[in-house]
Amino acid sequence: MITSVEEMINEYVESWNGNNLEDFKTAFAKCWATDATYTDPNFDLVTGVNGIADLAQYSLEKIPTRKFHVLTKPDYHHYVGRYTWTVDLPEETREGFDYFEFNEDYQITRIVSFFGPLN
Numbered sequence: 001m002i003t004s005v006e007e008m009i010n011e012y013v014e015s016w017n018g019n020n021l022e023d024f025k026t027a028f029a030k031c032w033a034t035d036a037t038y039t040d041p042n043f044d045l046v047t048g049v050n051g052i053a054d055l056a057q058y059s060l061e062k063i064p065t066r067k068f069h070v071l072t073k074p075d076y077h078h079y080v081g082r083y084t085w086t087v088d089l090p091e092e093t094r095e096g097f098d099y100f101e102f103n104e105d106y107q108i109t110r111i112v113s114f115f116g117p118l119n
Contacts, residue, residue: 002030002031002105002106003106004106005074005076005081005102005106006073006074007106008031008102008106008107008108009070009074009081009083009100010070011027011030011031012028012031012032012108013068013069013070014027014068015027015028015030015031015032015056016056016059016068017067017068018056018060019060020060021053021054021057024052024053024057025049025050025053028049028052028053028056029049031106031107031108032048032049032052032107032108033102033103033105033107033108033109034048034049035047035048035109036048036049036052036107036108036109036110036111037109037110037111038051038052038055038110038111038113039110039111039112039113040112040113040114040115041114041115043055063089063090065088065089065090066087066088066089067087067088068085068086068087068088069085069087069088070083070084070085071083071084071085071086071095072084074100076100076102079101079102079103079104080099080100080101080102081099081100081101081102082097082098082099082100082118083097083098083100084096084097084098084117084118085097085098094115094116095116095117096113096114096115096116097113097114097117097118098111098112098113098114099111099112099114100112
């Protein structure tokens with residue numbers, strides 16, 4: 001059971017570093033609400049644990065060596081927040097940031113992801 005926003009975000013980002021679809025489903029189920037949504041500039045709206053796990057599997061197949069990390073501690077209030085992250089790629093490390101919403105059980109209900117540094 002997750003007991004803080006920091007733990008929730010760490011679990012979420014670490015979930016992206018799984019090795020197969022079942023790993024992704026198990027990991028995301030800990031921090032992702034059943035009907036949670038994910039939005040980024042490159043994909044249509046993703047919904048639910050299976051949806052985010054499928055997206056992570058696609059990402060892994062496309063770039064098998066990528067590794068995600070939390071860059072900054074989440075800044076949050078009133079069940080909304082933001083944080084920055086990095087992804088190590090074969091040719092570079094890229095930065096991004098996420099806006100998130102969560103529920104009283106410390107499960108993410110919505111992520112809107114952006115690529116590039118937070119200006």
